[in-house]
Every structure is written in C-alpha cells, then in structure tokens.
Amino acid sequence: MLRLGRMKTWLGPCLGLVVLAQGAQAGGKAWGAEKLAVLILGTSEADADLAENVTEVVIAHVARHGTFELAGKEEFQARLGMDSEVRGQACLESMSCLSRAAVSLGVRRIVSGSVGVRGKQFLFSLALNNVESAQVENRVFRLIEGDVQALIRAVQSGTAELFKPRVEPGRVEVKSMPEGARVSIDNAYLGITPLISGTLLPGPHRVRVEADQRFSWTSTVEVLPGQDLGINLTEENLPRRRQFPGQVAYATGALSLAALASGGFFGVLSQVSTSGDTRLEHQDSLDERARFADIATVSLITAGGLALLSLGTFILYRDDIFGRDEDVKN
Numbered sequence: 547m548l549r550l551g552r553m554k555t556w557l558g559p560c561l562g563l564v565v566l567a568q569g570a571q572a573g574g575k576a577w578g579a580e581k582l583a584v585l586i587l588g589t590s591e592a593d594a595d596l597a598e599n600v601t602e603v604v605i606a607h608v609a610r611h612g613t614f615e616l617a618g619k620e621e622f623q624a625r626l627g628m629d630s631e632v633r634g635q636a637c638l639e640s641m642s643c644l645s646r647a648a649v650s651l652g653v654r655r656i657v658s659g660s661v662g663v664r665g666k667q668f669l670f671s672l673a674l675n676n677v678e679s680a681q682v683e684n685r686v687f688r689l690i691e692g693d694v695q696a697l698i699r700a701v702q703s704g705t706a707e708l709f710k711p712r713v714e715p716g717r718v719e720v721k722s723m724p725e726g727a728r729v730s731i732d733n734a735y736l737g738i739t740p741l742i743s744g745t746l747l748p749g750p751h752r753v754r755v756e757a758d759q760r761f762s763w764t765s766t767v768e769v770l771p772g773q774d775l776g777i778n779l780t781e782e783n784l785p786r787r788r789q790f791p792g793q794v795a796y797a798t799g800a801l802s803l804a805a806l807a808s809g810g811f812f813g814v815l816s817q818v819s820t821s822g823d824t825r826l827e828h829q830d831s832l833d834e835r836a837r838f839a840d841i842a843t844v845s846l847i848t849a850g851g852l853a854l855l856s857l858g859t860f861i862l863y864r865d866d867i868f869g870r871d872e873d874v875k876n
Contacts, residue, residue, distance in 0.1 A: 583617035583653045584608065586670070589662030600661045600670060600701055607705045608657070617651045641680050648677040655683070657708065668697045674708050684708050714772035715745035720755060722779040727757040742774075753777065760784040761870055791863030795856050802852035809845030812838045 584605050588597035605616055644656055654677060661670035668690040674683045686704040690697050720729050722739040729736050729743075731753050736743055739755070748771040755777075756762040763783050769775055816839035860867060 580614055580655070581617060581651070581653045582608065582612075582614040582655055582657065583648065583651055584657040586659045586661055586672075589660050589669070593662045596663065597661050600659075600697075603698060603701045604657060604659075604672070604705050607702050608709075611706065612709065617653050621651065641675065641677070644675055645677040645680070654678050657705075659686075667691055668700075670697075670701065670704070672704055672708050684710070684712050713748060716748055716769040716771060717745060717774045718743040718751065718753060718767065718769060718777065719774055720753070720777045720779070722755055722757065722784060723781055724757060724784075727755045727760075727779070727784065730754045730756075739779075755779055755784065757784050759787050759789065761787050761865070787869075788863065788866045791859055792867040795859035795863070795867060798852045798859065799856035802849045802856055805845045805849035805852060809842045809849055811842075812845060813842035816842055 584601055586597045586601040586604060588594045608614055609616060644658065648654070648656055656675045656677060657672060658675055659670060659672040661668065663669075668688075670688055670690075672686040674685075675681075676683050684707075686708050688700045688704050690700045718731060719742045720727075720739050725739050727739045729739060729741050731743055731746070731751055733752070733754075746769050748769055750766050751769055752764070752766050754762060754764045761784060763779055767775060767777070816835045818835065
C-alpha cells in the first residue's frame with residue numbers, strides 16, 4: 547500500500563507536465579475540424595483521479611497529432627449525468643447513452659475508456675465510438691508493468707493506435723462445376739465447393755481447386771478490404787485428366803524391360819558351344835542356337851519398340867501423367 551500511495555502522489559504532477567508539454571505544442575486547429583469528445587473513467591471510485599489524469603494525456607495526444615476540436619470534459623460529464631464512476635461506466639457501455647450526450651455536444655465520435663490499478667499493474671482500455679453508425683471503430687487494451695512513465699507511454703501509443711485505419715478483412719467464395727472440388731487457400735485445406743472462406747487479410751492469396759480425374763486450377767488472387775471475391779470455375783477451368791496415357795506409358799515401359807531381359811537371356815543361350823557325338827546331334831545344336839538368336843533378336847527389337855512407345859507416351863501426355871506444374875489462370 548505504501549508503494550501504491552507514493553505512485554499516486556507522483557502520478558498527478560507527472561501527467562500534468564506531459565499534458566502541459568503536449569498542449570503547448572498542439573497549436574491552433576484547422577477551422578471546421580471534427581469535434582471529438584474524450585472521457586476516461588476509473589474502474590472504481592479510488593481510481594477517479596487517475597482516470598482524470600489519463601483523460602488529459604489522451605486529450606493532449608489527440609490535440610497534438612490530429613486536427614480535432616475537443617469537447618470539454620466537464621461539459622461531457624455533465625451531459626452524461628455522471629455523479630459516480632460506476633454510473634459513468636454504465637453509460638459508457640451503452641451506445642444509446644453516448645449518442646444522447648454526443649448529440650447535445652455536437653460530436654460524431656467519442657473516445658471512451660477505463661483505467662485502474664491492480665496490484666503493481668496499471669490497466670486501461672480505450673474505444674473509439676462512432677455514434678452516427680452506432681459502431682465501435684477500434685479498441686485498445688493495455689496491461690502495464692512499471693512506473694508512471696511506462697503508463698504515460700502506453701497511453702500515448704494506445705491513443706495513436708486507436709486512430710489508425712481499421713483494415714476490414716475480405717472473403718473468397720468458390721464455386722465449381724462439377725461440385726465437390728477440394729479448395730485450399732495459402733496451402734491450407736478449407737473444404738469442398740461450393741465454399742465461402744473465413745475472413746482473410748486484404749492482399750494476395752493463393753487459391754488451389756482440385757477435383758478427381760481433373761486438372762487442378764491454381765491462381766493468386768487479390769482480396770480487397772471488406773469485399774467477397776467470387777470465383778466460378780467451369781469444366782473448361784477444370785478439364786478432364788485422361789487416365790489411359792499413364793496406364794499405357796507404364797505398361798509399355800514394364801513390357802520393354804521384360805522383353806529386354808528376355809532378349810539378353812536368349813542371347814546368352816545362343817552363344818553356348820554346340821555339343822553332340824554325331825553330326826546330326828551337332829546340327830540340331832546349331833539349329834537350337836539359331837532359334838535362340840532369333841528369339842533374342844525379336845525380343846530386343848520388341849524391347850526397343852516398346853521403350854520408344856513408352857517414351858513417346860510420357861512426352862506427348864506429360865500433363866495427363868504427371869500433372870501441371872504451372873499455375874492455370876482462367
């Protein structure tokens with residue numbers, strides 16, 4: 547408790563110096579600048595002073611880095627009818643309550659949030675509320691370990707992040723004919739067509755669509771913020787992949803090897819020395835060697851023909867046998 551008390555004692559002066567320094571650099575605002583209201587509340591009554599100081603830091607940072615006309619904090623609190631931090635938090639969590647105060651103040655957007663102390667840590671959250679669209683444009687949450695200076699830096703960086711443009715994700719919708727094709731985006735399998743992907747960050751994404759006995763379709767597409775990209779694939783985009791070329795190529799290749807082995811075997815037999823005690827037996831042996839030589843010749847010729855057929859099939863029907871390597875962008 548002693549440490550926390552000392553921290554709060556120094557918190558006011560430190561934040562006050564930051565506000566004065568940044569406020570002095572803010573300069574004049576452009577005529578007709580957007581009017582903005584800022585209000586940070588404590589998570590408990592004990593954090594009310596801390597919340598006031600953090601509000602001033604946020605106001606000073608906004609004034610320094612933006613062209614905003616800032617609504618008075620006291621006036622804003624009065625319009626909300628806040629007589630306690632708890633009631634104020636309840637109003638900040640209600641867009642209708644914020645809208646009523648915003649209309650009376652003439653503001654379109656409100657920076658609201660909360661701050662508190664938990665043990666040796668500071669916690670704060672910020673929200674940029676658009677009362678016209680009744681939406682929260684951005685949110686920031688921080689858990690800070692350290693001293694007051696660490697809190698100040700975190701509040702400043704969080705405020706800057708709050709006003710960064712929010713990037714809306716996009717989606718990809720894939721349909722195909724025939725249906726049931728497998729869809730992968732960025733090498734992650736998502737499902738089968740028809741399919742709508744989950745949210746994707748804007749930018750290029752690699753889409754691959756595969757179907758049985760068909761060539762796959764692959765392309766790099768550009769997903770735009772907040773938009774659904776439709777991909778409709780026809781049978782021309784997923785052409786049939788013929789099965790017979792692979793069967794012919796591998797079968798003739800195997801038969802060529804068998805014929806080559808047979809030719810080699812009978813070629814060896816044709817070179818065996820003749821045997822026989824009589825001239826007739828010797829002639830029969832020569833005739834047998836000649837038959838082996840003929841079989842070897844035919845086998846080798848057949849092996850060569852089958853090899854050429856297999857090679858030609860592999861070359862002519864390469865895509866059907868091995869698939870396509872390049873992207874198909876149709």
